[in-house]
Amino acid sequence: MTKIPGKESDVPDPQSPWDEISPGLWMGGHVWSDPAGEPRPVVVADEFDLVISLFTRSGHGPGPGTEHLVAEMPDSVLTAGQLHTVRGLARAASRALDAGRTILVRCHSGYNRSGLVVAQCLVERGLAPAEAIALIRRRRSPWALHNAVFTAYLAAGLDASAQLTELDPLR
Template structure:
């Protein structure tokens, strides 16, 4: 598997496997840090109706009867195609929520990639970007969306970010 996570930014790991950001919308990771500081696996069973994974690891679920959508993206600058993947996944999450399904969006630690998709889902639901980012940081962790580029994508708007990214792509 290709590397999809940036190097450790010397930030504390999440204290829970996942956190509810809005009713039915959860954000988390494949790993979390317990009270002793030990890294623990976050294994999903059948707690959620839909699981969106932006990072995958064997043995982390979900159960076979849970809808599982995988869209691996790096915790790094994104290509236009990867930004479009984020938009597609955010629409999938919003559709699930509108249908009353509980949805978990997860990445490695549940900070950046999952934060990008969750924030875009909230924006699609009517929040402005700053409100969406603030809500995620209050509900998940102050360290959520610490990737400044992802916050900039949200502030600019993903459509414009994708167009601008395409301008920098080699011909």
């Protein structure tokens, strides 16, 4: 188990580098644990047509011929601007799927930030938020989207969540 600042210590590393959530739409991270429980780095080369990274680490790819969208953000409360970015990335993923491309959405472990973008993409494509979350948890891990703030954003809708965030006088 890899310790991540702010991450609950009882959350295990994923058991695979990435998993296909729906045809052509993959979700993953930068680390996974092999069958012996050893943490392993995830390096993307040219397996995907588009990689969307919400966390980056030098040397983890993707390769030079792969389109790469980067929008680093925390695995915590997001600003209105970050929520708008999530929506834009989800739409970019949906357009890429419509064009027959394969997409990897990744963050550190491939649970929360990537899950938020993938779930929003699925919502944009017609799934209800609860269905999108359940699908991600079945296909990636029961630990996917364990960030309750992110599931609340999805339930309320990203646009409404962004509007409410903009009203927060403490921000």
